[in-house]
Amino acid sequence: MIRQILQRTTTFVSKHNWVTLLVMLVLTGLVVAGIPQLDFGNQVGGSADEFDNLDRVETSQYIDEHYGNDTAKQTERVIEPVYVERKNGTALSKESLLTGLRYQQEITDSEAVRTALHDDGVVGIENLVATRAAGTQNATVDEQIRAIENTSAAGVEQLVGQTIAEDPIAQRFLPTDHDSSASSTDRRIFVAIDTSVDDETLDTVDTTLYDTANKYSDSGFFVATDDAFGEMRSQFNSEMLELVVPVALLLILSILVFTYRDIVDVTVGMSGVVLSILWMLGIMGWLGVQASTITVVPVVLITGLSIDFGFHVFNRYREERGPDDGIRSPMERGIRFVSTALILVTVTASIGFLANLANPLPVIQDLGVSITLGVISALAIFVTIVPALKISIDGLLEWIGLDRRKAVLGRGSYLRPALELSVSLARRAAPVVLVVSVLIAGAGGLAWTELSQESFQQGNGDVAEWKQQLPDPVAWEPVEFRQQLLRTEEVYQPANADDAAQSTILVDGNVTADSTLEDIDRGVADIEEEGLLVTQSSGQAEQSPTTAMARIAKENETFATVLSQADTNGNGVPDQNLEAVYDAFYAADSQTAAQVIERTDGEYRTVLVTLALDAEHSDRKAVVSQLDDGAATMQGNSQRTATAAGSFGVGSAILDEIVGGIFLTMIIALLAIIVTLVAVFRYMHGSATLGAVTALPITLVVGLVVGGMYLLEIPLTLLTALLMSLVVGLGVDYNIHIGDRFADELAAGKKPLAALRVAVTGTGGALLGSTLTTVGAFGSIWLVPHPQMQSFGGIVVIALLTAFIVSLVVLPSALLLWSRHATVPETSSQVTLDPAPQD
CATH class of the missing domain: 1.20.1640.10 (Multidrug efflux transporter AcrB transmembrane domain)
Structure with a gap:
């Protein structure tokens, strides 16, 4: 049929x-x-709700349900930092501080900025120094500028030293590891924006901050607003279109012209x-x-x-x-x-x-x-x-x-002998070829557990010198903003605890046991010792029952008395009669208490700890491990459970689930393909075992790709894990062409060795042309100075090359062994033309 x-x-x-x-x-x-009807609403990350079977996701959903309706947590203020980096010189010199004041003066001349400016205004260390010079904390920016102008460079340096030593707020504008010296290569200015204004005004503010920073870029000023990111993406996309796409097309067309x-x-x-x-x-x-x-x-x-x-x-x-x-x-x-x-x-x-x-x-x-x-x-x-x-x-x-x-590719005087080498190898050492290939692929497959896992690969903006020295128009330029952005992540803590990465730890179980709050306090201390908490930002790095109670006790004497009586060792943490303490806490301020302690039907069921982290998502695995260690301390004697949720914990759990899902996908795909080829070859060519022999080498391709990833240090990310699942679909292509052609030639009456020679030389040429073309195209992606793109190109190139090698080196040996030990299907009268060698 x-x-x-x-x-x-x-x-x-x-x-x-x-x-x-x-x-x-x-x-x-x-x-x-139908193309205009494409829906681009779905994005890479998906939603955590799609993984509600995971403990961390379930915990996160529980937190949202029982603690997420707290309007007091919502804020209508965001801090936009303006960064100053002086590679040569100091960012705390008289000249640099004056430039910072003039930058503030210029942005506040914008009506949009004045409209959106929060009551906290614009502030940097230059303001702290200038108000000292002016002799009044209420000095305007113009007065601050005049005060600095009228102070000598040595005098400004002295004021900077005094400000850093005497005003704790000054450290918020300086790198985390800054000492008490009056010099620094980096500093930042905070612009507080009221986010309740309309979107058009916020967009104008973004543009004003960005354009003005560009105006002062020679003085080291830059911002990380949406406009800055947009410019970086535009530059990247432009270079991709101008440099990589032409190279890829040129390679494709050149190879096609050469082969065809x-x-x-x-x-x-x-x-x-x-x-x-x-x-x-x-x-x-x-x-x-x-x-x-x-x-x-x-x-x-x-x-x-x-x-x-x-x-x-x-x-x-x-x-x-x-x-x-x-x-x-x-x-x-x-x-x-x-x-x-x-x-x-x-x-x-x-x-x-x-x-x-x-x-x-x-x-x-x-x-x-x-x-x-x-x-x-x-x-x-x-x-x-x-x-x-x-x-x-x-x-x-x-x-x-x-x-x-036209000439047949693979039947020329040069290529045909090269392709026939695999037939000769199969004839002389087929068992050895199979054993060696299985051992190599098996070793590669074992590297699966050794592959590093990252949520994403972040480029650092660096461009290899040889890529910069390529002739125009294929030379790449370093992405300065990316380098600047990474430096800010390295040297600064988040400007505001509310804007920092948040991690929540839900403590569930016997939360009224006397040791509960002290165990929680020790767990937070363990996390803090790892350097994970913000320490220089405005706002609290920790929100827990202990910190919330301490804050309310300062305002409510009755509750302060209850708190003191429950603290037997004087460390400020209640360690007895916790149920009575919780009752008094709810009586003093139920809204604050509900932010950290869950009370349902009069029963205290869970408590919540929220931490502002000085950490990057690229370090997610290490961060989650440290959070889990702190959570383990909070569990105490196992009367309770403590689960780290938040963006770090949930993201780590989801990535693990995705990687596990990819592995399951590959197994399902392999089994389904093997069954399909067995059935189809039985129907089309009269041999189920021939279908199995054609399909099984796909497993070798998977193992070789994993081994290639390990050797090239390509990590498992969302993208690379996805591509791993597609390797099966790519790997089966080449095997089918060889296996099907071999079956056709057997049906035409040829002996197995002759049939294999025709299959390899007739089909192998097309496979070689296809491999060269696609490898050339994907190989051009290595020009892109971004690890995620390089990993993408690397995996596909490895998959294509290994699929080609397996189909032309391993599969012929497997087919020849099959022909020696299996019943070859009956031949037909079909005759296939075998033209003479051509170039």
């Missing part, structure tokens, strides 16, 4: 090429009309690639499959797969066309023969990609569906439009007298 459908389709396309083109052109218009040696085939093939991508995006739009910021992944993968399809279509057509053949019959035979492999690739690759539906993250599920649609689109294009277009153009060119017969 399937063979009949294929034969009718290929016959129609080859005989009615113009009708095919017209019908497919209309259908393309209808499909592409025919500009018409290159043009027709690339047309098929573009149409495949458009079809994928259009179908996504019509079906409502959400796109995301990583939709570039299916676009790139389908580009590579489409190029591969094109190589096999054109190469098999060239192989089938003899000296006396026209165009239509060879194309019909070629498409009929190769379409079996293309359909198998489509089915098995789709299974591999759709296995991502087992992943808990919707964006990965959508990505698996997107790539599957792309593979199906490529199949439809390359068995209809591409051959029809090829027949039409070749027919016109031959009509005007141009011979369109």
Whole structure:
């Protein structure tokens, strides 16, 4: 039935090429009309609610439910820091402080800034020094400027020293490790913005801060506003378009021209690639499959797969066309023969990609569906439009007298001997090849547990010197803002405790036991000893029952008495009669008490500790480990449980779940593909074991890719873990082409060794061209000075190279051993043309 459908389709396309083109052109218009309907609402991160089976996520949801409605936690103020970095000189000199005051003067001339300015205003160490010089804390900015101007440089230096020594607030504007000296290469100014104003005003404020900082950039001023990030992204995207895309296209076209040696085939093939991508995006739009910021992944993968399809279509057509053949019959035979492999690739690759539906993250599920649609689109294009277009153009060119017969890639005097080496190796040492390959891939697979895990890879803005020295226009420039941003993260604490990364620890169980609050206090102290808490910012770094009680005790004498009586050792932490203390706390200030202690139906069930962290999400694993150690101390004698939630804890749990989901996805995909190939080969070629032999080397590809990641120090992130799940879909492609061609040649009456030689030389050339093209394109990504992009390109290159090596080195040995020990299917009268060697 399937063979009949294929034969009718290929016959129609080859005989009615113009009708095919017209019908497919209309259908393309209808499909592409779905592109404007694409929904880009889904993003990479997803939602924590999608992982509500995880303890940390469940704890976070519990906190939101029982503590999240506290309006007192909400703030309408945000601090926008303005940074000053003086690589040569000091940021505390008279000149630099004057520049800071003039910067303040200029931004407050803006009506939008004045409208949005919070009561806390604009303040920096220059204001503290200038008001000392002016002799009054109420001096205006103009008066402060005049006071500094009228003070000598030595006098300003003396005032700076006094300010740092006597005013604790001064340290908030200086690096964390700054000592008491009157010099520093860095400082910052705080601009307090009232976020309750309209969005247009806030956007204008952002732009004003950014533009004014650029005006003073020679003095080391910069900001990290949305405008600054937008400019950095714009620069990155611009360089990607101007540097990487041209290089990738040049490599693709150069390799295609070299391998095809025919500009018409290159043009027709690339047309098929573009149409495949458009079809994928259009179908996504019509079906409502959400796109995301990583939709570039299916676009790139389908580009590579489409190029591969094109190589096999054109190469098999060239192989089938003899000296006396026209165009239509060879194309019909070629498409009929190769379409079996293309359909198998489509089915098995789709299974591999759709296995991502087992992943808990919707964006990965959508990505698996997107790539599957792309593979199906490529199949439809390359068995209809591409051959029809090829027949039409070749027919016109031959009509005007141009011979369109071209050499078969893989049958030339240079490439054919190289490809036949794998057949010779299989004939002489097939068992050794298999044993060695299994050992190498197994060793690579064991490296899975050794791969480092990161939520994302953050670039530092540095560009290797050799990349900067590349000739224009492919030279890269260092991203100064990225370097500045990383420096601020290294040398400063968050400007405001409320703006810092927040971590919550929920203590559940017997929270009225006498040791509860002291255990919690010791746990917070352990975390603080690790240097995780902010110490220089405004606001409290810790909000817990202890800190909240101490604050209320200062305002309520009755509660202060209860608190004192419950503290037997005088350390300020109640250690007896906690239920009575909680009752008094709720009586004194129920709103504050509810922020840190849960009381339901008169029963005290949980307490909450909220910590403002001086930590980066790139260090998430280490931070969560330290938080867990503190939480373990809070549990005390195990009457209670303490769970670290917040963005760090939840993010770590989700990443672990995603990585585990990717592993499960690969297992499901491998099993499904093996079962599918076994069934299809049994139906199409009469041998289930041949299908198993063709499929099993995919496991080697997975192991080799993991080993390559380990050797190249590519970590498991959301993106790389996703790509790992797609390796299965990529790895099966090359094996199917070799295995299916081998089965066809056996059916045509050839002996196993001869059949293997034809399969390797006939198909191997197309595989080589496809590999070179896609590896060249992805290899160009290594030009991008960003580790995340380099990891992306690296994994795909490793997957393609290992899949190619396995299909041409390992699979021939496995097929030859199979032919020696299995029952070879009966031959048919089918005869396949084996043209003489050509260049």
